Amino acid sequence: xxxxxxxxxxxxxxxxxxxxxxxxxxxxxxxxxxxxxxxxxxxxxxxxxxxxxxxxxxxxxxxxxxxxxxxxxxxxxxxxxxxxxxxxxxxxxxxxxxxxxxxxxxxxxxxxxxxxxxxxxxxxxxxxxxxxxxxxxxxxxxxxxxxxxxxxxxxxxxxxxxxxxxxxxxxxxxxxxxxxxxxxxxxxxxxxxxxxxxxxxxxxxxxxxxxxxxxxxxxx
Amino acid sequence: xxxxxxxxxxxxxxxxxxxxxxxxxxxxxxxxxxxxxxxxxxxxxxxxxxxxxxxxxxxxxxxxxxxxxxxxxxxxxxxxxxxx
Numbered sequence: 001x002x003x004x005x006x007x008x009x010x011x012x013x014x015x016x017x018x019x020x021x022x023x024x025x026x027x028x029x030x031x032x033x034x035x036x037x038x039x040x041x042x043x044x045x046x047x048x049x050x051x052x053x054x055x056x057x058x059x060x061x062x063x064x065x066x067x068x069x070x071x072x073x074x075x076x077x078x079x080x081x082x083x084x085x086x087x088x089x090x091x092x093x094x095x096x097x098x099x100x101x102x103x104x105x106x107x108x109x110x111x112x113x114x115x116x117x118x119x120x121x122x123x124x125x126x127x128x129x130x131x132x133x134x135x136x137x138x139x140x141x142x143x144x145x146x147x148x149x150x151x152x153x154x155x156x157x158x159x160x161x162x163x164x165x166x167x168x169x170x171x172x173x174x175x176x177x178x179x180x181x182x183x184x185x186x187x188x189x190x191x192x193x194x195x196x197x198x199x200x201x202x203x204x205x206x207x208x209x210x211x212x213x214x215x216x217x218x219x220x
Numbered sequence: 221x222x223x224x225x226x227x228x229x230x231x232x233x234x235x236x237x238x239x240x241x242x243x244x245x246x247x248x249x250x251x252x253x254x255x256x257x258x259x260x261x262x263x264x265x266x267x268x269x270x271x272x273x274x275x276x277x278x279x280x281x282x283x284x285x286x287x288x289x290x291x292x293x294x295x296x297x298x299x300x301x302x303x304x
Contacts, residue, residue: 059292066289095292102294104233105240149237149295174238 048089101150107174
């Protein structure tokens with residue numbers, strides 16, 4: 001598998017994502033600076049990592065969504081390349097309108113950083129197939145603006161089309177309908193607030209994130 | 221001839237989007253004794269100069285800027301003031 005991790009100024013989980021992908025899928029991983037106007041050839045996966053791109057100024061992900069590389073990410077997704085936005089990457093995908101909705105300030109105004117239990121709502125996606133019947137997953141969240149928001153109509157549509165992929169068991173941030181992860185209408189673009197890259201081997205407290213990366217490997 | 225026009229943009233969360241900052245400020249004001257305060261909203265103000273032929277052209281450009289970057293139409297509304 002060949003993957004690219006996009007690096008924005010302020011990304012801080014980019015190297016975690018590289019290590020997680022290498023160890024769980026043996027992928028060849030290239031780091032791609034946000035100013036690039038082309039992507040490496042023959043990619044199977046593009047990761048938008050966690051962090052604080054552009055200092056979270058204005059709105060989380062707002063400036064990053066306008067970075068030159070995002071036009072290439074959008075085109076790659078349209079070609080069928082898997083795109084996974086994790087935490088800040090999820091915010092970037094929403095700001096880029098590659099995913100519906102937005103991430104708001106957490107309901108209690110607090111930054112929340114802890115392990116969370118998730119329901120794997122849809123196991124038929126290219127990001128979850130390796131869960132193979134397991135409905136439970138544990139990953140780590142670390143966010144201050146992680147409350148997923150979309151209007152009721154959009155939420156109904158997401159649920160009706162099986163595009164809610166992960167849901168919190170115990171909603172840590174006030175997300176609408178406890179949504180932790182969604183895919184776009186093509187199924188190629190995933191946004192997930194918890195970090196699979198912080199939960200990919202037992203020493204980290206959970207290895208469930210590895211299943212997400214291995215699902216992508218299998219779909220590549 | 222283009223002359224700089226001063227633009228002031230006010231961005232607020234839309235009605236129906238929970239403004240947790242506004243709620244926290246409102247609770248703090250109640251705690252200080254202002255029991256009559258309600259409907260607090262916290263937003264942001266962005267000011268800049270923009271070159272334009274006339275205020276109408278400036279306003280059109282500023283609105284485009286709001287749609288593109290300054291506000292996220294999914295969650296936010298905005299109000300534009302332009303002054304020559």
